[in-house]
Amino acid sequence: MVRRISIDERAELLPEPPVAELTLTTVLAALADPVRLTLLRVIADAGDGPIDCGDCAAAAPDITRSESTISHHYKVLRDAGITRTHKQGRHRIIEIRRGDVEARFPGLLDAVLAAPGPGA
Amino acid sequence: MVRRISIDERAELLPEPPVAELTLTTVLAALADPVRLTLLRVIADAGDGPIDCGDCAAAAPDITRSESTISHHYKVLRDAGITRTHKQGRHRIIEIRRGDVEARFPGLLDAVLAAPGPGA
DNA sequence: CACATCGTTCGATGAGCGTCGAAGAATCAC
DNA sequence: GTGATTCTTCGACGCTCATCGAACGATGTG
Numbered sequence: 431m432v433r434r435i436s437i438d439e440r441a442e443l444l445p446e447p448p449v450a451e452l453t454l455t456t457v458l459a460a461l462a463d464p465v466r467l468t469l470l471r472v473i474a475d476a477g478d479g480p481i482d483c484g485d486c487a488a489a490a491p492d493i494t495r496s497e498s499t500i501s502h503h504y505k506v507l508r509d510a511g512i513t514r515t516h517k518q519g520r521h522r523i524i525e526i527r528r529g530d531v532e533a534r535f536p537g538l539l540d541a542v543l544a545a546p547g548p549g550a
Numbered sequence: 551m552v553r554r555i556s557i558d559e560r561a562e563l564l565p566e567p568p569v570a571e572l573t574l575t576t577v578l579a580a581l582a583d584p585v586r587l588t589l590l591r592v593i594a595d596a597g598d599g600p601i602d603c604g605d606c607a608a609a610a611p612d613i614t615r616s617e618s619t620i621s622h623h624y625k626v627l628r629d630a631g632i633t634r635t636h637k638q639g640r641h642r643i644i645e646i647r648r649g650d651v652e653a654r655f656p657g658l659l660d661a662v663l664a665a666p667g668p669g670a
Numbered sequence: 671c672a673c674a675t676c677g678t679t680c681g682a683t684g685a686g687c688g689t690c691g692a693a694g695a696a697t698c699a700c
Numbered sequence: 701g702t703g704a705t706t707c708t709t710c711g712a713c714g715c716t717c718a719t720c721g722a723a724c725g726a727t728g729t730g
Contacts, residue, residue, distance in 0.1 A: 462578035520706040535665045541657035
């Protein structure tokens with residue numbers, strides 16, 4: 431279980447789409463990847479975050495991908511509107527936009543995260 | 551609304567994966583396409599089928615794709631385990647495997663089909 | 671039988687994705 | 701400042717995907 435941390439006042443919010451612009455196909459496409467699903471589950475296990483991106487990736491030892499690939503996946507999740515990311519010093523703080531996703535696609539995230547995951 | 555039809559005894563069942571082999575990423579990937587989502591909604595509107603594949607495609611006038619492309623999308627849905635298809639004479643009869651999908655991924659199909667769809 | 675109907679299969683094409691290593695940017699520690 | 705840490709960006713690579721038209725197969729109709 432990854433430790434939750436708090437977001438500093440001076441942390442910068444990385445660009446993300448507003449709730450109303452979340453599209454179903456984009457969200458589903460973002461969820462349809464085993465690496466991203468694994469990362470999301472780590473965050474969900476930590477109460478949806480916020481957690482350190484580095485801790486998140488390290489908490490999933492079955493993910494054997496380069497740092498640039500992981501960074502790419504974080505961006506896909508963020509661009510889809512599923513996660514929110516703040517940059518805080520050298521670290522990135524990530525959390526699930528549970529309320530936003532739930533408001534637009536009720537039940538979707540629960541169903542996906544509760545489902546037998548990748549490799550199950 | 552498309553008319554439901556019955557499946558003949560002699561109709562041949564097209565190959566499909568058993569319930570236990572449905573994978574989350576495959577199902578999500580199959581759902582993450584606007585054309586397939588539209589087709590699925592037509593079937594869902596007809597009580598999950600069974601309906602004629604031709605009627606199904608014709609009931610979605612916003613889908614402007616060739617016949618071969620539509621056929622491809624039906625196959626993706628079938629291979630993912632979301633739909634079941636019987637061939638009956640010259641026609642194909644399609645239905646949603648609601649129980650199977652629900653058993654493996656509870657709430658997923660409801661959430662996706664109830665969500666504001668492609669173009670909404 | 672010949673012909674039409676319904677759908678699949680077969681290349682082919684162009685776009686996009688997941689992946690990597692190398693280079694870059696920003697921040698912290700000394 | 702120098703150097704280490706943390707993550708992003710930048711090509712590049714191979715692969716998959718959505719799409720099409722043309723050809724094919726199977727079935728029904730005359």
